[in-house]
Amino acid sequence: MGSILRLALQSLRSRAFTSLLTVASIALSVTLLVGIEHVRAGVRESFAGTIRGVDLIVGARGGTLQILLSTVFGIGAPSGAVSWETYERWSAHPAVSWTIPYALGDSHRGYRVIGTTNAFYERYRFRQDGRVTFATGAPASGETDVVIGAEVAERLRYKVGDPIVVTHGLQGGGISDHEAHPFTIVGVLNRTFTPIDRAIYVTLEGLEAMHEDFEAAPTPATPPAIGTPSGDAPPAMPGAEAPPTMPGATPPVMPGAEAPPVMPGAEAPPVMPGAEAPPAMPGAEAPPPVAPAASTDSAEEEDHAEHDHEPSQISAFFVGTKNRFEALQLQRELNTDFTEPLTAIIPGVSLGELWQNIASAEVGLRIVAAFAVAIGLTGMLVALYSSLDARRREMAILRAVGAGPRTIVSLLVFESALLALIGCVVGVALVYVILALGQGAIEARSGVHLTLRALGATEWKYLALVLVSGTLIGFVPALKAYRNSLSDGLAPRS
């Protein structure tokens, strides 16, 4: 068998050009087949790893996908708003370990501005155990602080210390720039290869202040009516002097000790309209500033008057449970919240559902790739078959030295198997070369980080399939050669 294999190799080498073309056609089709699978698996992995460690995402009652897309992928509008009081209430739930508020604000040059807290930097995870880390700077803490994702920094050439202006609405380049409330970049995040790279993070207070200032901005000539009483109006004015004046307003922003004085009633119960709410509110510090903002107009005015930039509502929040097994129970509780209609989703499950929707497009790609392989193998069949007539003499010589028809068959089957094998090897190598060379471009274009990883089970299955079909196809010319050699014997017609 070894000598036949060597014979097959030498025979292929003697027809180097045809063999090369055949290998190339198989290799390219294998590249397509394996490449598509490789990219698909990579995208899926990167997709599934977009969010980790978060047990539930809670938004206003709405579609699962809408909540997932708007919070995790930054696509589309959120399902609605969740009141701050509800957020606070659930944050205090005994099963909840931590929460991250997510308030979708405006945009800056097409990048979303998200209001959140320090919990985001500490708790959010992606891929295996990827953490949100800083390339430079630190988390946003002040009202004018802003942290930007890696892509934002790269594309817009921003660095720590740069002032930026936020546009109202999601579309970039809007007319109503929040020039009234300029932000300063205090941190740039490391690249995560998730939508985080394309986001801009501010504090909840910053987001709130921005909106208030925006409302005040249209009448900049005179101190806005709402802002006047507090004496904090000046920062609302556009111009360079705004940041220096802000610090005075910043301390009260923190939901700390300053907040209670604003409220006459220090405890939550009198403020809350919902009867069942009080038991859910064990925390003493949070309720005062939030509750009024959400419940009554007068309180909101008062809030503004104090220029205490507490959010009245957020878009959604992420929940980490103390015990993951409680996530399902908690989800049920959240979905049946009496005071506010909420929808809680389990990110992993929803990601899976979303992937299922996208996955149907893969089938098309796979069919195309399968046809490419069929074409490649047909090319080999043509090449081998058409060479047979020229090789009748060769077969007769082999017969004369004692090779049986079986040897002739195995010679040709070996040849096609070798071509398929070399085609597979070259094809896979090509996949890696293309990925290695194109990684940067793919990342820049699609934001998908494709790691160079070993072949998966599916890829091996495909390769085995190509190899087996390549070998089987070899039987077509082999059987023809077998018949030739039987009829020719030692007298080939040549």
Next chain:
Amino acid sequence: MTAGISPSATTAPAVELHDVRFAYGAGPDVVAISHLAIPRGETVFLHGPSGSGKTTLLGLLAGVLRATQGRVQILGTDLTRLSNGERDAFRARHLGYVFQQFNLIPYLSVRENILLPVRLDAARRARLQGADPVRAANALAAELDIAQALDKPVTQLSVGQQQRVAVARSLIASPEMVICDEPTSALDSDRRERFLQLLFASCRKAGATLVFVSHDMSLQPLFSRAISLPEVNTASAVALVEN
């Protein structure tokens, strides 16, 4: 007819045919030979015009074709009783074969062409009795005056050189019988005789019986024995099938 002295331990003649008939498919008989015997160690000149059934007879002797009827005994073995695979194995082990021309596999070097029989068949290799196959090939090449061509691609060889390479291949590992199908037809007359001298010497050295087919009667005196095929083959349809 039995005057030849066998150098081999076995005393059975190299070839013995009894009432052999052969037809392609359902066609008429192409070969019909009631009796033909070739003793071992002889150099036999088998001649006949085109269409006298030469190539078919060689196919029967080499075991590529199977007689429809009768006994084809080669070296004492009745080939008609062997399966296709067994006949192939028998040929690989005991016979050498030289074509009219184009004897060599173009993608192998001269040396590899000579080594082909021992590379493809373990039993043939065993006949070397442990001797190095490459050395055996080199020795044969030296004998046939093609040593300088051993590492060349076959395409660079002259026709005469190619035929000598084919002889070397047929003789490697000392088969009992060598069958040549008009191997000199592509050579000019000067080279023809020199080629035959080398062939005879090598066959004698290897102890191989030589069955040489040709229509060139001028070669006949060089052989120890001559058989006229038209006299032996009584099949009537021969000329219709062969050409």
